[in-house]
Amino acid sequence: MTHEEKIQRSETRIFKAVFPNTTNHYDTLFGGTAMQLMDEVAFITATRYARKRMVTVSSDKIDFKKPIPAGTIVELIGRVSHTGNTSLQVLVEIFVEEMYSEERYRAISGTFTFVAIDEYKRPVPLEA
Numbered sequence: 001m002t003h004e005e006k007i008q009r010s011e012t013r014i015f016k017a018v019f020p021n022t023t024n025h026y027d028t029l030f031g032g033t034a035m036q037l038m039d040e041v042a043f044i045t046a047t048r049y050a051r052k053r054m055v056t057v058s059s060d061k062i063d064f065k066k067p068i069p070a071g072t073i074v075e076l077i078g079r080v081s082h083t084g085n086t087s088l089q090v091l092v093e094i095f096v097e098e099m100y101s102e103e104r105y106r107a108i109s110g111t112f113t114f115v116a117i118d119e120y121k122r123p124v125p126l127e128a
Contacts, residue, residue: 003083010049012041012078020070029068034094034108035059037076042090042112045078049088050126052116057087062110066096073097074107086123087115 001009014037022033039056046054068074075095082089094108118124 006049007080010045010080012045012048012076014041014044014076016074016076018068018070018072018074023070026067027070029070029074031064034064034068035062035110037074038062038092038094038108038110039112041076041078042092043114045080045090045092046088046112046114049080049083050114050116052124052126053118054114055117055121056112057115058113060089060111060113062108064108066105066107068094068096068107071099073099081111083126085125087113088126089113 016037018029022029024030043054043056075097076092078090078092080088081091090112092110092112093106095104096107097104116124116126
């Protein structure tokens with residue numbers, strides 16, 4: 001399988017409904033909840049790409065462009081954006097969809113870096 005095919009096959013999409021128990025006093029999704037969901041999607045994407053034990057080592061510049069209101073549907077999309085010897089980066093974007101209209105927009109994006117590790121938590125090559 002080629003590198004590009006692995007990237008395409010590892011793309012991960014998850015949909016969630018934004019319920020009031022995940023929102024703040026402004027009735028929008030908590031930033032920390034959004035980051036947790038993004039890290040989860042990034043982890044799944046990294047694992048699907050490498051098929052190895054993966055750990056998050058950093059999150060880079062998460063841009064909160066628009067608030068995510070309660071009563072909407074979000075789609076999180078994770079894509080491998082860069083690979084190195086033992087690490088890779090995953091771009092995660094959150095798109096918001098209104099429940100009762102066709103409106104859709106990107107609200108949040110961020111990059112997460114993962115390292116492949118062995119059973120002793122030492123870095124290992126992605127391709128082996």
